[in-house]
Amino acid sequence: MATGKLTIDLDALASNWRSLDRASASGVQTGAVVKANGYGLDAGRVARALAAAGARRFFVAVAEEGAAVREALGPGPDISVFSGHMSGDTEMIHDLNLIPMLNSVDQLTRHFEALPGHPFGIQLDSGMNRLGMEPAEWAAVRDIALASGPRLIMSHLACADEQDHEMNPRQLAMFEEMTEGCDVPRSLSATGGILLGPDYHFDLTRPGIGLYGARPFDDALAVVQLDLPVIQIREILRGESVGYGNSFVTDHPLRVATVSGGYADGITRDLSNKGVLWDGDTPCPILGRVSMDLIGVDITHLRDTPRELTLIGPHQSVDDIADTTGTIGYEILTQLGRRYSRSYARGRG
Ligand SMILES: *Cc1c(COP(=O)(O)O)cnc(C)c1O
Secondary structure, eight states: OOSOEEEEEHHHHHHHHHHHHHTSOTTSEEOEEOHHHHHTTOHHHHHHHHHHHTOOEEEESSGGGHHHHHHHHOSSSEEEETTOOOTTOHHHHHHTTOEEEEOSHHHHHHHHHHSTTOOOEEEBOSSSOSSSBOHHHHHHHHHHHHHTOOSOEEOOOSSTTSTTOTHHHHHHHHHHHHHTTOOSOEEOOSHHHHTTOGGGTTTEEOOOGGGGTOTTOTTOOOOEEEEEEEEEEEEEOTTOEESGGGOEEOSSOEEEEEEEOOGGGTOOGGGTTTOEEEETTEEEEEESOOOSSEEEEEOTTOSSOOSEEEEEBTTBOHHHHHHHHTSOHHHHHHTOOSSSEEEEEOOOO
């Protein structure tokens, strides 16, 4: 078998959910965000593991993502949709029993006309200017919306991964002001907001990235390991090159392993001549460009010939790779390829 091996530790995932759940007071519910196919790890598997850990309220980005989650969870748990009620969503919202977070007067009108009596939530814009009703819009429909009993009123923080950012208290104050006197459960915080402390927790939190083992939840257990099989080994001489474009040329003899995995698997070309893979505790530099399916790796210094090399593991987290390539853990996870053979291990936690 020449495909990379992606191992997803569902016990570590469940343990991360419990840790974030313990970070807030006992009256605060902890939800789970499983958008983007569970941050690339399989929304159904992830949702089932989190439900077993105790999660009852799940969030997806778009109604289409609700299908796999509903199928995995059965009829009980709430599944809410951040993008709200778009035209064309009505049947899915009804059939899958999804709760749209209504983002505008248009969505509110559409929802009330298409599915009167069907549960909904409200998303408010407290300053991020991405989704949700602005203060004036909210003021105009607030009484009508509240009369129909929204399940949740939520907003989202723009800078919660920076503890001391002045935007955090500013959005907190705005959210307080916009929801004053509303007798409806409220939610403001994703992973970053949970770590800002109890003022930010309200009635329900919505962690995503922390569950999957990445920053800003520094105490998270790692959830993902990625091992790439070595397909071929060769010795190269001074003056020889490795890979497309001859971007790496050696000035001394080297032993080179060609591993299976490339940018088609979400291993970004930004790692070319820059990233490392690991043989146990020993780093092995990437030589030349990452190609679509293959990567050249320097194993000159290894005593034994490895059968596989680790890209994501104990010595190199999703965040480490993000740092090397100038992105964030979220992007590394959601780009993980579909070609890997995936196994859902139960390990720690
Ligand atoms: C993605 C998202 C979350 C989860 O955020 P994390 O930073 O992954 O914890 C919560 N709420 C909203 C509105 C989101 O878009």
